[in-house]
Amino acid sequence: MIKNYLIAPGPTPVPPRVLLAMAQPVIHHRTPQFSQIFADAKRALKQLFQTEQDVLILAASGTGAMEGSVTNLFSPGEEVLVINGGKFGERWTKIASSYGLQVAELKVEWGRSARVEDVRRLLDERPGIRGVFIQASETSTGALHPTEEIARITRQRDTLLIVDGITAVGVFDVPMDRWGIDVLITGSQKALMLPPGLACVALSERAWQRTKEAKLPRFYFDFARERDNLAKDTTAWTPAISLITGLRESLAIIFEEGLPRVFARHTRMAAATRAGATALNLDLVAPDAPSPALTAMFVPPKVDGGKLVSYLRDRMGVTFMGGQDQFKGKIVRIGHLGYTGTFDIVTAIAALEMALHHFGYDVVLGRGVAAAEGVLMAGMPD
Ligand SMILES: *Cc1c(COP(=O)(O)O)cnc(C)c1O
Numbered sequence: 001m002i003k004n005y006l007i008a009p010g011p012t013p014v015p016p017r018v019l020l021a022m023a024q025p026v027i028h029h030r031t032p033q034f035s036q037i038f039a040d041a042k043r044a045l046k047q048l049f050q051t052e053q054d055v056l057i058l059a060a061s062g063t064g065a066m067e068g069s070v071t072n073l074f075s076p077g078e079e080v081l082v083i084n085g086g087k088f089g090e091r092w093t094k095i096a097s098s099y100g101l102q103v104a105e106l107k108v109e110w111g112r113s114a115r116v117e118d119v120r121r122l123l124d125e126r127p128g129i130r131g132v133f134i135q136a137s138e139t140s141t142g143a144l145h146p147t148e149e150i151a152r153i154t155r156q157r158d159t160l161l162i163v164d165g166i167t168a169v170g171v172f173d174v175p176m177d178r179w180g181i182d183v184l185i186t187g188s189q190k191a192l193m194l195p196p197g198l199a200c201v202a203l204s205e206r207a208w209q210r211t212k213e214a215k216l217p218r219f220y221f222d223f224a225r226e227r228d229n230l231a232k233d234t235t236a237w238t239p240a241i242s243l244i245t246g247l248r249e250s251l252a253i254i255f256e257e258g259l260p261r262v263f264a265r266h267t268r269m270a271a272a273t274r275a276g277a278t279a280l281n282l283d284l285v286a287p288d289a290p291s292p293a294l295t296a297m298f299v300p301p302k303v304d305g306g307k308l309v310s311y312l313r314d315r316m317g318v319t320f321m322g323g324q325d326q327f328k329g330k331i332v333r334i335g336h337l338g339y340t341g342t343f344d345i346v347t348a349i350a351a352l353e354m355a356l357h358h359f360g361y362d363v364v365l366g367r368g369v370a371a372a373e374g375v376l377m378a379g380m381p382d
Helices: 018-024 032-049 062-071 085-097 116-125 147-153 205-213 223-230 241-257 257-280 303-314 343-359 367-379
Strands: 055-059 079-083 103-107 131-135 158-162 183-187 197-204 294-298 333-335
Touching: 018 241, 032 055, 032 197, 032 241, 055 062, 055 223, 055 241, 055 303, 062 085, 062 158, 062 183, 062 197, 079 085, 079 116, 085 103, 085 131, 085 158, 103 116, 116 147, 131 147, 147 158, 158 205, 197 205, 197 241, 205 223, 241 257, 257 294, 257 367, 303 333, 303 343, 333 343, 343 367
Parallel strands: 079 103, 079 131, 131 158, 158 183
Antiparallel strands: 055 197, 183 197, 294 333
């Protein structure tokens, strides 16, 4: 028998309480019973997004809300800016181009964060830019982008800031209203501790205004129609009933812990993982502004990262993620968002050093674990 551990930056493990909530018999969605569940989830989501606005719940993976943010807010030919520092930044470009927007890209070296001065300069040079697309946390590299600082620039102009917060919301503080974010998105399979299948998205007041003039075609992801239905505690189409039942439970877990503690836990798990990696002499992919959601590290030059990740998964039962494109075979990504605790990190670092040892890398077994434990001790109860 091999016991399996999912320690990836999404999908993430689902707590037993949430699994049990989702195992209830399916109820009909046009009923007071479902509306009650929906209303509870809706209320808690606003707290999670730290917004007074409605948070739409769509039956889609996160990309559905990304696509909807393009089609609901823009018109063909409009100019937008994409901050592209990895695979998910690239996805913004692909979606926006597919819909005929004129995309200017701020290319950011993988592992680095966008520079605020570059964003300001580009917006000054091209006053026609009507929207800026960004990842708060770029999951392909593990780097953060300076969302708060960029919001300070966009909110003073007629430029919407659309934030993919899929590995940010529920991981670290992204107060939508306070920062002046226009669109904030998350997905169920990351910090929300659910299986994949839900995307959540909130719009600022001026973004809602923009939906009225935006001319791109839309049907399934029609945000205004969803908002009208949300007001009646229902959805435009058949909702993912079981997932929303699970969402109510996972949000209950999050608010039992409380957002400040949730954020502190993610910060601690990330610091411990980085300490473990560093003690093994592995270079971090995003040393300057590492995301609390995941830690990406380079594998030693003599080790094939693809084989390392497969060995960990298939022979040791530990699922991390490798890299894509320019990082293929070169990096390992360890997820520590959502339902992650102290001993997931101990497991992750132990597995990593054992696997590296197996591939002939010169490691002192236990050194990474000791470093991680040193950080994790700070979170131990009195
Ligand atoms: C996981 C993730 C997504 C969503 O991808 P889907 O496969 O559509 O769920 C988007 N952006 C980021 C930053 C992510 O981590």
